[in-house]
Amino acid sequence: xxxxxxxxxxxxxxxxxxxxxxxxxxxxxxxxxxxxxxxxxxxxxxxxxxxxxxxxxxxxxxxxxxxxxxxxxxxxxxxxxxxxxxxxxxxxxxxxxxxxxxxxxxxxxxxxxxxxxxxxxxxxxxxxxxxxxxxxxxx
Numbered sequence: 001x002x003x004x005x006x007x008x009x010x011x012x013x014x015x016x017x018x019x020x021x022x023x024x025x026x027x028x029x030x031x032x033x034x035x036x037x038x039x040x041x042x043x044x045x046x047x048x049x050x051x052x053x054x055x056x057x058x059x060x061x062x063x064x065x066x067x068x069x070x071x072x073x074x075x076x077x078x079x080x081x082x083x084x085x086x087x088x089x090x091x092x093x094x095x096x097x098x099x100x101x102x103x104x105x106x107x108x109x110x111x112x113x114x115x116x117x118x119x120x121x122x123x124x125x126x127x128x129x130x131x132x133x134x135x136x137x138x139x
Contacts, residue, residue, distance in 0.1 A: 003137050004032040010130040012122035016064045016093070020055045021132070022117040025103070026110060028134050035108045037138015042100045044133060047090040047124040049097030055117040067093045067123070090123040097121060105138065 006028040010019060025039060041050050053059055070093070077088020103118065104111045112118070122128055 001037075001137065001139055002032075002034060003135065004034065006031070006134045006136070008132040008134060010120060010122075010132065012120075012124075012128050012130055014122050014124045014126045014128055016067055017122045018053075018055075018060050018063060019120045019122075020117045021050075021120050022055075022110070022112070025118055025134060029105055029108065029110065029136065032136050032138075034105070034136055034138040036106050037136060038102050038104045039110070039134055039136045040100055040102045041118060041120075042133045042135065043094075043120065044131065045099075047087060047094050047122070048128075048130060049094045049099060049121045049123065050101045050132070051097055051119060051121070052101065052103075052112070052116045053119055054115040055119060063121075067096075070096065073125075085125075087123075087125045090125060093123040094121075097123075 008024045043050055071089045073089045079088035079091055
């Protein structure tokens with residue numbers, strides 16, 4: 001069993017910027033040379049999340065509208081009262097989505113459904129340079 005840790009760098013727009021990172025994860029898997037195992041994609045930081053979706057314009061818009069309704073900007077957040085940074089909604093949204101995702105792979109290919117892509121969502125209120133951690137465990 002081997003472990004390989006890689007990173008993916010992203011420049012994001014913030015404000016629920018949703019990025020398809022499937023290609024980056026596939027590319028990093030190929031570089032490890034592993035055939036069978038699992039990769040965990042982890043978001044360091046408290047205002048980003050990762051999940052799988054069918055990455056198409058309609059669903060991207062639906063997700064943004066969902067997060068706007070569940071944790072709207074401009075609502076009172078105690079985080080904002082403490083830190084005065086105006087991104088309390090960003091933290092709430094990220095905590096709902098979660099900071100990590102594990103995807104199995106077999107024969108050197110990610111096991112994803114036909115219409116399933118891995119996405120990173122940046123909920124912060126500003127542009128960011130993000131560095132995601134990919135940890136591959138396998139052989």
